[in-house]
Amino acid sequence: MTENYDVAVIGAGVIGTLIARSLSRYNLRVALLEKLHDVAQGTTKANSAIVHAGFDAKPGTFKAKYNVRGAAMMPELCQTLHVPYANNGALVLGFDDDDVPVLESLLERGRRNKVPGLRLIGKEELLAMEPNVNPCAVGALYAPSGGIVSPFDLAIAAAECAVANGVDFYRDFDVARINQHDTHFSIYSAAGKKRTAKLVVNAAGVHADDVAHLVGDDSFHISPRRGEYLLLDNTQAGVVNATIFQCPSDMGKGVLITPTVHHNILIGPSADDIDVKDDLSTTDPGLKGIQTTMRLSVPGYQIKDVITSFSGLRAHSNTGDFVLRPSLIDPRFIHAAGIESPGLSASPAIAAYVVKLFADVWEEELSEKTNWNPGRPKPLRIKELSREERREAIKKRPEYGRIVCRCETVSEGEIIDAIRAPAGARDMDGVKRRTRAGMGRCQAGFCGTKVLEILSRELQLPPQEITKFGAGSQILLGKTK
Ligand SMILES: Cc1cc2nc3c(=O)[nH]c(=O)nc-3n(C[C@H](O)[C@H](O)[C@H](O)COP(=O)(O)OP(=O)(O)OC[C@H]3O[C@@H](n4cnc5c(N)ncnc54)[C@H](O)[C@@H]3O)c2cc1C
Structure with missing residues (x-):
């Protein structure tokens, strides 16, 4: 296996794997470097798994643009890669007069972001759609384009596709030092292994700012914001059909209850700014908090059917948006960083955009493979x-x-x-x-x-x-x- 590459992608979450898959379309030598033992072991394994419709993000941001675009790309991508996806729609509940202007402003925001089919619905229609929702709700914002997906299946499938198309995947490769040369970068793992690449894509999740520091780039800062969850057994399937939100806050989209593509019910997440980037613990106050908040949306869900709890870390950037650009220190070093929610929803569009950024910097001829396969064999179930x-x-x-x-x-x-x-x-x-x-x-x-x-x-x-x-x-x- 060669150790010299045209491009190295650092981080095998949903962002890095989809970028590697998109790059595998071209006649390029591509390495995917992951510090852990597998793909999808970072934030990609622990999130709400929602394909957001796109009404929440501030208009004009990367988050808004790529959320709506990514959500539109997701069904076809999932079909190509044989990844479970469902278009179950989303509802944001309003409970009193204070919530009504919030729902109206989300509607307006969503329309500016070009979210299809958004509308406000009254109590009667809401309860007809979701009979288990709290009858105290006065109405809701309905987003028919919202969906659910299996995030780790998506990253695994993207990695399988990338590797089958010639990408070399290195696990346990914790990028710890990068030397810049005129023609390439030398990339060293903590264990002293070396790979070289003419271009680098930084898709290192909550550690993307640490990886940027390795080339002297301190233009953004990532802080971890932990979200805790409870997962209910599939005996609770059907308690809700759509993804049910409450009105959002400054800390995020708020606590939700949703079916998963595998017919479990997921409730969460909490939102706590923490200091340690790898702290995935769950806490008594965090888990109790989401239970109490969720009782307001769906009073009758059965807490006895919880089968596990877990937490995930949002890569919260001080820029307030995804960091999708070449480094200001060296344009051959491209950031796909600060990819907090709606990063999963946006991931197909982010991958396409990063390939465009790559093509802008790449000075050689970029030709497509004649035998590129965009999919992977369907796993037998x-x-x-x-x-x-x-x-x-x-x-x-x-x-x-x-x-x-x-x-x-x-x-x-x-x-x-x-x-x-x-x-x-x-x-x-x-x-x-x-x-x-x-x-x-x-x-x-x-x-x-x-x-x-x-x-x-x-x-x-x-x-x-x-x-x-x-x-x-x-x-x-x-x-x-
Ligand atoms: C609580 C929560 C809820 C969310 N809910 C949703 C949702 O419902 N919908 C949605 O669209 N988005 C959601 N998100 C956001 C979504 O999960 C992320 O945007 C997405 O998973 C980010 O993927 P990533 O590849 O950037 O990061 P990651 O999955 O974290 O991947 C980064 C990878 O880089 C590796 N890495 C780090 N440092 C190094 C290094 N030095 N060398 C090599 N490898 C390295 C890591 O090990 C990791 O595997 C949520 C996030 C959280 C935390």
Whole structure:
């Protein structure tokens, strides 16, 4: 594998992977450098998973422009990459006279941002759409173009597509030093590994300002803003159909309740500015706060059906907008930074724009590959097949007949496929995000050991070396007998 590249993308979240996929269309040598053990282990794994319609962002900002554009691109992209997406619509509830002008101003903002189909609805229509919403609501802003997506599936699929199209993916490559030369950058990992690239894209999420500092660029600052969530079992499916917001505040879009594409119910997030960029803890006040706030929107959801809690970190930039531009220090160093919400919704449009920024700086001929494949093979999901299709699949590969995760009906064959895929799973969380083994009610209580055995066998590693999410997260420590 060559170690000299035309372009290196730093960070394999949804932004970096979609940029790498878009660059893989051209005859370029592309490296995707990720400090963690897998793609989608940063903010991309822990967010609300909403494809926002785009009525919230301030008109004229990158956030507004690329949210609306990205949301329009999302259905086709998800179809091409076989990523779960649903157009479930969004509602912002109003509860009293103070909320009415807020809803009107969101409507006006959304119209200026060119959000399609936005309108205010009265109580009767609201309750007909969402019978479990608090009957004290006086009305709502309705955004029919709102959607939901699986954010980590999107990043994983983009990485698979990029790697299949020739991108080299390096995990555990924590970019710690960058030297600038006339013709290229030398990029060093904390462990001393070196790659060179003529251009660099900085898509390092909450650490994008730290990566910018490596080339002497301190033009923006990122602070982490933590959001905590509760995830409810799919037994609560149907409690809401659309994504239900309350009126937004200065700290963000506020607490929401939404179905996920996998038929769970998600409530959250809180919004707390914190000091430590990797602090993903959940807190008693944070989780209690979102429960109380959510009772106002949907009083009857069942808290007994919570199956897990988690938190994610918004990459809040002091510029107030996405930082999408070449560095002022060196135009060959392009920032895709400060991508807080609606960054997931905007991600397809951001990737397209970053490729344009790249083309503006790239001095050589930029030719397209004749054999570029924009998609990836559709992953087989035994749960989604008819009896006849299952029988056929099992006849060809008996591993599809061995169910490992009973909560989510995931077979051994699907786990093997996830490990063998381009940029495939290398740890327990990687298998979980790709197949859903361990995502159900028992949270890997039953299937965990079996998944570990399969990883050990497929990767030809002793079981003690199999981790939950990379270095320092070993599961087995040694023999007891
Ligand atoms: C609570 C919350 C709710 C949200 N809800 C929504 C929503 O509903 N809809 C929406 O549109 N957006 C939402 N967002 C925003 C969305 O999640 C982000 O915009 C998106 O995930 C950002 O992706 P990213 O690739 O920039 O960052 P990340 O996913 O964090 O990826 C950055 C990657 O860079 C890597 N990295 C960092 N430093 C280095 C280094 N030195 N060397 C190598 N690699 C490095 C990290 O390990 C990480 O994998 C939400 C965010 C949060 C936190």
